[in-house]
Each structure stands twice: as C-alpha cells, then as structure tokens.
Amino acid sequence: MTRTPRPAVPGPVPSALRPTVAERARTVAARPAAAVCAAGIDGSRVLGHATTADGRVLLVVPTDGDVCTAVAHSADGDLAALLLVTDHAPVPLREPVRAQVWLSGWLTPVPGPDARAAAVAFAEVAPVGALLDVGRGTTLLSLDLAEVVLGECGTVTEVDPEDYLAATADPLVGLEAAALQHLDVAHPEELALLRTQVLRRVTTDDVVRPLGLDRYGFRLRIEQRCGHADVRVPFAEPVSDPDQLGAAVHRLMCAARRVCPER
Numbered sequence: 001m002t003r004t005p006r007p008a009v010p011g012p013v014p015s016a017l018r019p020t021v022a023e024r025a026r027t028v029a030a031r032p033a034a035a036v037c038a039a040g041i042d043g044s045r046v047l048g049h050a051t052t053a054d055g056r057v058l059l060v061v062p063t064d065g066d067v068c069t070a071v072a073h074s075a076d077g078d079l080a081a082l083l084l085v086t087d088h089a090p091v092p093l094r095e096p097v098r099a100q101v102w103l104s105g106w107l108t109p110v111p112g113p114d115a116r117a118a119a120v121a122f123a124e125v126a127p128v129g130a131l132l133d134v135g136r137g138t139t140l141l142s143l144d145l146a147e148v149v150l151g152e153c154g155t156v157t158e159v160d161p162e163d164y165l166a167a168t169a170d171p172l173v174g175l176e177a178a179a180l181q182h183l184d185v186a187h188p189e190e191l192a193l194l195r196t197q198v199l200r201r202v203t204t205d206d207v208v209r210p211l212g213l214d215r216y217g218f219r220l221r222i223e224q225r226c227g228h229a230d231v232r233v234p235f236a237e238p239v240s241d242p243d244q245l246g247a248a249v250h251r252l253m254c255a256a257r258r259v260c261p262e263r
Helices: 021-029 066-072 112-125 129-133 161-166 176-186 188-196 242-259
Strands: 034-038 041-045 048-051 057-062 079-088 097-109 138-152 155-159 207-214 217-223 228-234
Touching (some): 021 155, 048 112, 057 097, 066 079, 066 097, 112 129, 112 138, 129 138, 155 161, 176 207, 188 217, 188 242, 217 242
Antiparallel strands (some): 034 079, 057 138, 079 097, 217 228
C-alpha cells in the first residue's frame, strides 16, 4: 500500500498557531475523497466514510463491490486494509492536494443488530445518500483502527489512534471551502490585506492564494516561479464555532488596515 508523496516545502509553524496533529488528521478525514487499499485492491473508492463522535471508523461500500467481496471471503472474517482520505484545496492551485490521512486496520461488516445505530452515528457526521441503501445494495463496514498517519507540507507524522479518535475536526470544516472560494473570487482587496500580514518576503511575481481556514486563522499559498510556500495569518484569538468567524475576520482586517492604511 503506497503512500502518495507530498512535494510542498513550507516553513515550520509554531504549534500554538494551529490545531494539534490529531485535530488536523480528524479534519482531513472529514473530507469526502477516499479510497480503500488492501491485498488485491488498489484504490477502490468508497461511497462514504466517517469517524463518528463515539470513535468508530465506518465505511459504506457497494455490497457487490471489490471491498465487500474481499471482506466476505477473508480467512479470519476481517480484512487488513488502508483507508486513504485526500484533502484537496477548494480553489485552483498548481499543487491542489493539501494533505492526506492514512487510516490502517481491519475491516469487518457491522453486525445487523448494530447497523441502524451505526448508520445514525455515521449520518450525524457525513449524511451520504448511500446510507439509505444499507442492506439493499450497500453495506456498512467498520475499520478496527491500528495506525493513523498524516501527510502534509512535505512531512509524514504518525498519530496515536486513541488521540485521533478522541480529537474532533475543526469547527469551520463545513464552511471552509465556500468561505475560501468567496474570498478568492469576490474579495481581492481583503486577500491583498491578508498578503500584507505575511511575515516573509513576497515578490511581485509571487501569486498569493487562499489555501485554508481553521479556528486559528487563514492559511495562504505563495506560488513562486519554482515551488511554493504555505504561511499562516492568525486570528487575534481562536474561534470555537462558526458564529464567531465573522467577528474574527473583521478584527483581523481592521488590524491589517491599521498597519497598511493605504489599503
């Protein structure tokens, strides 16, 4: 099972300015693009996946598909497998993959008596339509987690499975894509203000794009002639829920205008 390399080479960011590695892994795992790798299965896409609030990793797959068939024919009743989840930037970038998380363990079918409760827990995190067909063309599988690995910014970090399951995804994960797309398309002045907060030299040939948004602030991608760099522009204080985002962005922009009043 091969891990896809990440070519980015940004500088380090102090841990106080960003979520923990377990939180970042949970946030990446909340993205929809996922595939399963196992013996004889090289990247079979799943219909949906979720890490539930009570700490279960669940997948929904076609009952007649490769993954479900392999689980059914496994000698020990479970299948060693890897779930690869890929996080793509919501705006066009030269290097669109922001991060990946690899969840390794053993796949087993969710027992019939537990299927309804598992489907409800799944839907609370990721309400995918395939859940409506469980038992009628789709099957719920549970991944007994053994290893978690997060790949981001050109580095690969192992995450303790218990830390991963105890963590939560970033509170802005559900609105991040729309917010960054709106900033990129409709607010060039605000994006230019964020650029003034970058604590590194940015040349006129560099292209600065919105890369990410979490409770600690914005991430920007500086696309250079050769390669790129990712930097953070933090909020004055982390936000704890989406309702606080507007005020946090307003404070950040006001502070930037005081530093660069010509903007």
